[in-house]
Amino acid sequence: MFYTILDFPLGQIFLAKSNKGLSVASFIKNKRQIKEITDFFKNKDIPLEPNLKKFQEETKLFARYFSGKKEDFTSLHLDFISGTPFQRRVWLETRKIPYGKTSSYKSLARKLKNRGYRSIGQALSRNPLLIVIPCHRVLSSDGSLGGFSAGLKLKEFLLRLEKNQLQA
DNA sequence: TACATAAGAATAG
DNA sequence: CTATTCTTATGTA
Numbered sequence: 021m022f023y024t025i026l027d028f029p030l031g032q033i034f035l036a037k038s039n040k041g042l043s044v045a046s047f048i049k050n051k052r053q054i055k056e057i058t059d060f061f062k063n064k065d066i067p068l069e070p071n072l073k074k075f076q077e078e079t080k081l082f083a084r085y086f087s088g089k090k091e092d093f094t095s096l097h098l099d100f101i102s103g104t105p106f107q108r109r110v111w112l113e114t115r116k117i118p119y120g121k122t123s124s125y126k127s128l129a130r131k132l133k134n135r136g137y138r139s140i141g142q143a144l145s146r147n148p149l150l151i152v153i154p155c156h157r158v159l160s161s162d163g164s165l166g167g168f169s170a171g172l173k174l175k176e177f178l179l180r181l182e183k184n185q186l187q188a
Numbered sequence: 189t190a191c192a193t194a195a196g197a198a199t200a201g
Numbered sequence: 202c203t204a205t206t207c208t209t210a211t212g213t214a
Binding site: 124129158168 | 205207209
């Protein structure tokens, strides 16, 4: 498993990938989070190796995304290292939300499990692939932001980024 | 409209 | 089993 750390306007992103695809794209706001993530791999007995070169494609896409250009990350292959079948279904469904559009926990729940709104939220809170899986495009049914474990500021930032794209 | 509370699905400990 | 979660629906004022 290879990893690198990417700078972006609000902080840094920890990226990890196997030879099969991207596994982690996690927002980090302090050193402690880096340790949490590396410990996670240690517990799973997965060796981590820093390697920036392995992320040429990803860094390019992220740079384009943060510069305000439309970027869906749909070309990236993913390799889930964690997550139950249910969570993966939620993540894949979330990934279908197009750039600049938003959905709600309710409508996702309708597709997967009729009244599992909260389980949807819980599954998204465990989203290992921030931005790649656009969990920030999922809002409460009344249009308010709802919650966001990585920080509402980040959610707002991402939404505004995509909104500006629509106006341009 | 605003606020408290219940309901409901899945997961982690 | 209990607590927790990026929710929603309902009741009450």
